[in-house]
Amino acid sequence: MNLKDLAASLGLSQTTVSRALNGYPEVSEATRKRVVEAARRHGYHPDSRARSLATGKAMxxxxxxxxxxxxxxxxxxxxxxxxxxxxxxxxxxxxxxxxxxxxxxxxxxxxxxxxxxxxxxxxxxxxxxxxxxxxxxxxxxxxxxxxxxxxxxxxxxxxxxxDNRHAFYRATAHLLDLGHRRIALLNGLEAMDFAHRRRHGFLDALKERGVRASPDLMASAAMTEGYGYAEASRMLCLPDPPTAFLVSSMMIALGADRAIRAAGLTVGRDVSLVTHDDALSYLSNDTDGIPIFTATQSSxxxxxxxxxxxxxxxxxxxxxxxxxxxxxxxxxxxxxxxxxxx
Missing domain, CATH: 3.40.50.2300 (Response regulator)
Incomplete structure (x- = not known):
């Protein structure tokens, strides 16, 4: 289907259809949505080179x-x-x-x-x-x-x-409410701004409750399953191991979960695990509507x-x-x- 056919099927001029697809403000939102939906339904894809020439933009x-x-x-x-x-x-x-x-x-x-x-x-x-x-x-x-x-x-x-800082403040407060005091943080690379803010949220919650942050229970690295497994394994072997982990991604959570189980412990009973979850399409924290991990969630x-x-x-x-x-x-x-x- 070309622009002329699409316009005819909608009973609109080619100019109106073109302007709707290009987001011109003089086209109403209702008309724009109608045109975009019809273009999607009919598989119409405007030629980007022609649109670039018409609009003066690279598109x-x-x-x-x-x-x-x-x-x-x-x-x-x-x-x-x-x-x-x-x-x-x-x-x-x-x-x-x-x-x-x-x-x-x-x-x-x-x-x-x-x-x-x-x-x-x-x-x-x-x-x-x-x-x-x-x-x-x-x-x-x-x-x-x-x-x-x-x-x-x-x-x-x-x-x-x-709000990464508040998200990790809430997650830490949740674990503190459950009685945890030895809480480990497996963060992303803290040169990254999001990880920097998450660390501060974690520390703020501990300080507010009078709980001392333990340097041996804090780690920062690229967020991989292997990192989660290695650091959780190391911390669980400490003389005074953590009773809970707060981690920065689902990939880290999978590694930490593997380490906890390898140590013969049960997640949620012997050791708690809370993760940040980005509501991912291909790595979902959900099985038949039931969450796998406690998580701070955003899409x-x-x-x-x-x-x-x-x-x-x-x-x-x-x-x-x-x-x-x-x-x-x-x-x-x-x-x-x-x-x-x-």
Whole structure:
């Protein structure tokens, strides 16, 4: 089906259909949704080159992944985020340009994007504490949104994040309420801003209850199943082992769960386990509607949708003020957490 046929099937002009698919503000939201749904139903895909010529835009969004994080390509968190962002961008006819580059080359790629007009904006992933990319992107004048935040100047740029600090404060408080005092933290890399905030939420909850944080019960590394297994195994062999683990991802949780069982212990009875869960499509914390782990839960696919919508707004309205969206994670109680053993 071509544009003429799609317009005829809807009883609309080709101009109206084209403007609806391109997100022009003069087309009502009801009409836009009707056109987008009909295009999806009939399998109509506008020619991106023609749309680029018509709009003066590249009709593409950039997503740069550092080589040090290339394992993220097969990480279900990354793939779910890209899936969510792609769904929203595709509705407006935008493609995603994915580049995997050496850490030192990131600035050059962003500058190339801006200079050559290859993309209309970028989604910045994996922000670090004090990340220098924020200032560079602002200087380039390239519309951008950050998936996450960079501490100290949250009000100066557009971002979408969950409240990581509060999520881990709540999770730690839950374990403290159950009587746990030896609580281990298996965090992600703490140079990453989200992990930095999670650590502070964990420490805040302990301090509030007068519980001393034990350095031997805190670890930080790339979030893999092997890391979860190795660190949980090490900690369970300590003279005074933890009675509970709070971990930063489902992958770490699977490794910690394996270590607990290998030690002859029962999860939820002998040792509690709480994880952060991104409501992933391919690694679900759910069996027939019943959670596997107690978890602080947020949808990373929804985060992709939100980031894409923020970026599209910034592309359409270059003078718009920065847009910030902070979501709360839900605390889902499952069988993996229980009272501290006597």
């Amino acid at each position: 593409a969004v950039g997503l740069i992944l550092p080589q040090t994080a290339k394992q993220e390509i097969v990480n279900p968190v990354f793939t779910d985020f890209v899936a969510g962002a792609s769904e929203t961008l595709a509705e407006r006819g935008y493609d995603i340009v994915l580049s995997i580059v050496a850490d030192a080359d990131q600035s050059a790629v962003y500058r190339s994007f801006a200079a050559k007009g290859r993309v209309d904006g970028v989604i910045m992933q994996a922000p670090l504490t004090g990340d220098l990319r924020i200032a560079m992107l602002k200087q380039l004048g390239l519309p951008f949104v950050v998936h996450g935040r960079v501490s100290d100047h949250d009000d100066e740029y557009s971002w979408m994040d969950i 990373v696919r929804e985060a992709g949708h939100i980031c894409a919508n923020i970026l599209l707004k910034l592309i359409d309205e270059p003078d718009a003020a920065p847009v910030q969206t902070k979501l709360e994670a839900s605390l889902i109680i499952g069988p993996s957490s229980g009272p501290a053993p006597n």
